[in-house]
Amino acid sequence: MAKDKNLINKLMGTQTMEDEQETDLETTNVQQEGSSEDWLSEYEGQLTIDMYQTKDNVIIKSTIAGVKPEDIDVTIANDMVTVRGERKRDFEASSEDYFYQECYWGSFSRSVVLPVDVDIENVSADLKDGILTVVLPKAAKSKAKKIRVGART
Known part of the structure; x- marks a missing residue:
């Protein structure tokens, strides 16, 4: 089961460095899939x-x-x-x-x-x-x- 990765966990220190790196990697992959201009045009x-x-x-x-x-x-x-x-x-x-x-x-x-x-x-x-x-x-x-x-x- 995936750990809850939210701001409260991060602030309380319950989110590990590995979790944070995994979140950063997921964010980078999403950004690379489409340009920010493509994403903004749909919003x-x-x-x-x-x-x-x-x-x-x-x-x-x-x-x-x-x-x-x-x-x-x-x-x-x-x-x-x-x-x-x-x-x-x-x-x-x-x-x-x-x-x-x-x-x-x-x-x-x-x-x-x-x-x-x-x-x-x-x-x-x-x-x-x-x-x-x-x-x-x-x-x-x-x-x-x-x-x-x-x-x-």
Whole structure:
């Protein structure tokens, strides 16, 4: 049975040097099977968001620097909001030319469940200084109405 190779074992000293070398070898083999660019092209980045409420609205904010408004799609279906987009490279560089490669380029998306009902007809979204702001007006709460039951004869 394979030993559990995780960060906690490593920190507690229960992972042996042989286990660590085996993990390093497995990682190297995976990296050699395909280039990092191939792996990244299959990966869709996840967008980080802040979602909060005011008295009348649910607000979603996200940092989306380097993306044009026409490359962002905000969709609401049932009780789920999805923000999708693509950050396109405007330059060419091979992986050998990089000293650091930390920026994410390519498609990204994030879906979140809305905590309250919203009025989807009046949702607005704008992008200013690399910050996407989606304003979702809360739906009017329906008031309970007592229905009188009549008798049929």
